[in-house]
Amino acid sequence: MMKRSDRLVAMTNYLVEHPMELISLPFFSETYGAAKSSISEDLAIINKMFKTDGIGYLESISGASGGVKYIPNVSMAKSEKIMDQLCQELEDPTRILPGGYLFMSDILGNPGTVRNIGRLFASRFAGLNIDSVVTVATKGIPLAYAVGDFLNVPVIIVRRDPKVTEGSTVSINYVSGSSKKIQTMVLSKRSLNPGENVCIIDDFMKAGGTINGMRNLLQEFDANVKAIGVLAEAEDDEEDRVVEDYTSLLQIKNVDSNKKHIEVVKGNYFLNN
Numbered sequence: 001m002m003k004r005s006d007r008l009v010a011m012t013n014y015l016v017e018h019p020m021e022l023i024s025l026p027f028f029s030e031t032y033g034a035a036k037s038s039i040s041e042d043l044a045i046i047n048k049m050f051k052t053d054g055i056g057y058l059e060s061i062s063g064a065s066g067g068v069k070y071i072p073n074v075s076m077a078k079s080e081k082i083m084d085q086l087c088q089e090l091e092d093p094t095r096i097l098p099g100g101y102l103f104m105s106d107i108l109g110n111p112g113t114v115r116n117i118g119r120l121f122a123s124r125f126a127g128l129n130i131d132s133v134v135t136v137a138t139k140g141i142p143l144a145y146a147v148g149d150f151l152n153v154p155v156i157i158v159r160r161d162p163k164v165t166e167g168s169t170v171s172i173n174y175v176s177g178s179s180k181k182i183q184t185m186v187l188s189k190r191s192l193n194p195g196e197n198v199c200i201i202d203d204f205m206k207a208g209g210t211i212n213g214m215r216n217l218l219q220e221f222d223a224n225v226k227a228i229g230v231l232a233e234a235e236d237d238e239e240d241r242v243v244e245d246y247t248s249l250l251q252i253k254n255v256d257s258n259k260k261h262i263e264v265v266k267g268n269y270f271l272n273n
Contacts, residue, residue: 002034011032012049021152022068023069028043046058056072072150072151073123079269082120086250090104090264091263093261102252104139118150121146121247130199130226133201134198135201140201140202156191160183166186170217170221172220192221195222199228202230203232208246211230212243231248231250248268249266250266
């Protein structure tokens with residue numbers, strides 16, 4: 001028979017690797033060779049530690065088809081610590097690029113950072129019954145996969161140009177919010193089922209033209225956009241924001257190329273939490 005300490009480690013690992021998935025008590029009982037009463041006690045211990053560590057909780061569902069489900073939920077203290085670190089990294093003046101843009105590729109290429117960002121968005125959207133995560137190629141892809149991992153749903157990538165491997169596609173033209181140029185985005189007809197609940201994830205939003213384009217494209221699939229998440233938004237009084245209902249982790253308030261100064265603050269994620 002497996003020791004309780006070993007069983008706790010194995011069960012914790014299984015739950016973390018299968019977020020948002022309903023797992024029956026008989027499954028744990030048969031897998032780890034323990035009575036249901038012992039499994040229930042183990043789950044109570046795991047739930048307590050999840051809450052103490054600020055990474056989520058176990059949701060119990062009663063009935064014949066019931067069980068437990070790990071819900072990712074980052075505590076406010078842990079969320080603020082993650083965002084404080086990101087703000088500090090982004091305020092490095094060497095990140096300033098021509099045109100007032102910021103270099104962010106290293107952050108989006110850091111697996112640990114991307115995973116933390118994914119956990120934050122999943123924490124906010126966990127109760128929305130999301131069926132899939134949608135993003136546009138290319139920089140938002142790592143974030144979308146991180147969110148999809150924690151929500152345990154597939155990721156769908158909207159592309160700028162049709163690919164032969166996508167099969168039949170639906171395309172729309174949209175107006176870019178920042179450049180005011182007409183652009184195109186396409187999505188395979190096989191990507192979504194009618195009526196799916198989706199969340200849109202993107203790395204950066206200025207006026208929101210790209211996100212609005214994705215939203216319009218998803219209407220062609222009768223999809224329900226339940227949430228929009230962006231890593232960073234720009235503060236720009238000259239632009240008319242075309243997207244209002246969204247969740248941002250960071251806001252870039254000021255980029256002064258001459259003075260080599262960047263001001264980054266927490267986004268509305270913390271105002272609405």
